[in-house]
Amino acid sequence: MSESLFRKEALESNRTKMIGSVALYCPPYRWLVISIVALITVSIALFFVFGSYTKRETAVGELLPVGGVLTVSPPVSGTVVNLSVTEGESVHKGQPLMEISSEVATSLGRTRHMVADQLEMQRSRLQADLAALDTLNKEAILGLKERLVLLQSQLKQTEMQRKQRIRQIELARVQLDKIQQMQKEGYASNTQVEQQETNLLDTDTRLQETTRQQLDLQQQIAQTYQQLREQPLNALNQRHDMQSKLSNIDQQLAENESRRSVVLQAPQDSVVGAVLTKQGQIVNAGQSVVSLLPENGKLQARMMVSSRSIGFIQAGQRVVLRYQAYPYQKFGQQYGRVAEVSRTALSPQEVATLTGNNEVREQHYRVVVELDKQDILVYGKTEHLKPGIALEADFLIDNRRLIEWVLEPLYALGRRSAS
Structure with a gap:
């Protein structure tokens, strides 16, 4: 019979444990937490799937x-002397919006006004000359025709004189022949022959003078015919020249007026959106002074x-x-x-x-x-x-x-x- 080294009580005491058996503890609301977490997870998944x-x-x-906003700007610098519109007002195409004056005053007065007066005087004189041009043309043609009639009459008279001179020469030659024959027969002296020869030379000289006058009259008649043909063209050239001068003066007047005063007009039917200046204010060229909006735009x-x-x-x-x-x-x-x-x-x-x-x-x-x-x-x-x-x-x-x-x-x- 074998005996243990330790007593039975000691062995029993060694078998006793300080920690009891393991038990899992689950709180009573655990399913609620699980449900909430699952719901949140599903919601996030659905949000990513169906959300956008x-x-x-x-x-x-x-x-x-x-139609856009229309801005109106002056082409020159000047002072606003007349403001014709207000904001919100309806305007028609071509209606004046404002007037801008660039008049300059010097010791002589308003220079552009004086220039305009001088140009107007020149214009009036040219218009009067142009109106009288037709009358002057008719008078010139009438004078040339009268001169032509007179020259033709003188030419006829000269032709008659020339014929007379030719007849006188013929008679003088006949007379000279007779005297020379009488000299041969002893009935005429040398002095008589010389006198008759001198008479023949004088008659021939007068014939040549008459012929020269005839040629001169024919030349004057030809020149008068030429002047009659050229007179309408000359009058037309004068008319064109005067009209060109009038156009030049009108252009100078327009340029002077554009520098003196500019009236800004509405480019189309519209509504005044904003007036960006006021009367008496100085504005620069290209500066926006009025903005226009399309009607019912x-x-x-x-x-x-x-x-x-x-x-x-x-x-x-x-x-x-x-x-x-x-x-x-x-x-x-x-x-x-x-x-x-x-x-x-x-x-x-x-x-x-x-x-x-x-x-x-x-x-x-x-x-x-x-x-x-x-x-x-x-x-x-x-x-x-x-x-x-x-x-x-x-x-x-x-x-x-x-x-x-x-x-x-x-x-x-x-x-x-x-x-």
Whole structure:
């Protein structure tokens, strides 16, 4: 019989453990927590699957009439002496808007006024000369005809004298022959022969003088005929010369008046949007003094979109508008649709000219948006929108589910791998 080294009580005591058996404790609301976590997880999953996000491109612009804003500027510098219109007034094409005077006063007085008076005097004299030109032409033709009749009468008389001289020469030669015959027979002296020869020479000299007078008269008659033919042409040339001088004076008068006073007129039927000057104010050439709006013109939003953002913007796209004059936090956002996108990009210089923004460094496209409404509800009242209101626009260019946006990098990687 073998005996243990330790007593039975010691062995029993060693078997006793200080820690009891393991028991799992589950609180009574554990299923509620599990349900909430599961619901949140499912909601997030559903949100990513069925939720969507719209990508937007933002641009800034302003409201402008469909026909654009017309600005009227004077061609010369001067003082506004007569302001004929007020803001909001309807004007017709050609209606005077204002008169601008550039009259300069010196020690001699108003110089342009004096120049105008001198030109008017010259113009009056030329008009009087032009009116008398027909009478002078008729008188000149009548005088030439009378002179022609007189010359022809003198030519006839000269012809008669010439015939008489020829007859006298014939008689003198016959007489000389007789005296020479009588001298041979001794009945006439040498002195008688010499006298008869001298008489013949005198008669021949008078014939030559008469012939010279006849030729001179024929030349004068030919010249008179030539003057008769040229007189209408000369009168016509004088008329053209006077008319040219009159046109030159009229041009000088117009130029003097344009420098002296300019009347600005409405280029078309429109409404005065703004009068940018006042009577008595000095304005510079090219300075905008009146802005005109088309009558009953609808407004549209015009903005410049950078070439980096223009890719997905196209006609018919929905646009969200926020007018700076009416904060959208209080008066809400407005809507419109893209009506037009320019086909060519505008250079930074062209954008600066159109918008006045000189900080543009890249090309832009002009986008025109047609408004859904031409008014806005402000504190319960409908207010018509005004040209020139600045705005921000969000172009809704791409709408996708959230899961597609999350997985877009994987899609892109797959497309690159496939290509």
